[in-house]
Amino acid sequence: MQSTIPNINSSTLLFVVPEEEWRNLHETLEQIIDLITRRNADDSGSEWIESEDARKILGVSPKTWQNYRDKRIIPFSQIGRKIYVNRADLDAFLRKHRIDSRK
Incomplete structure (x- = not known):
């Protein structure tokens, strides 16, 4: 079977898409980008931190740690001998020990 597309560089191909279809495609791509961005932000809580860095974030002495x-x-x-702490667990600990301001 022979191709009906002339033998030209693929970077020179042009497609005609109805404007409404293009807008729908663009909107869908924007939604996908938004989902990926939010998921990446959520995944930051799954980051593993080395023990020394966790201790410094908490501001506690080695003995307290x-x-x-x-x-x-x-x-x-x-x-x-390496110890790691999940960033989400560290954040939960900090939230649990949060002292609210006086009203």
Whole structure:
């Protein structure tokens, strides 16, 4: 079967699309971009932070950080000697210990 498209560079192809179809396609692409952007923002909570960085974010001493881990106050993962904390768990801990302003 032979192609009906002349042998030309693909970058020179032009397509005619009705304006309404083009607008629908454009709107759909905008929605997809918005969903991806929101999902990426949500995924930032699944970031793993090294122990030292988590301790600095909390502003606690190494001993206090060790106590938090010993008492399982903040969940963590340990691989060998490396300790990691999920950013979402750290954020939840901070929210739980938030002190609201006086009204």
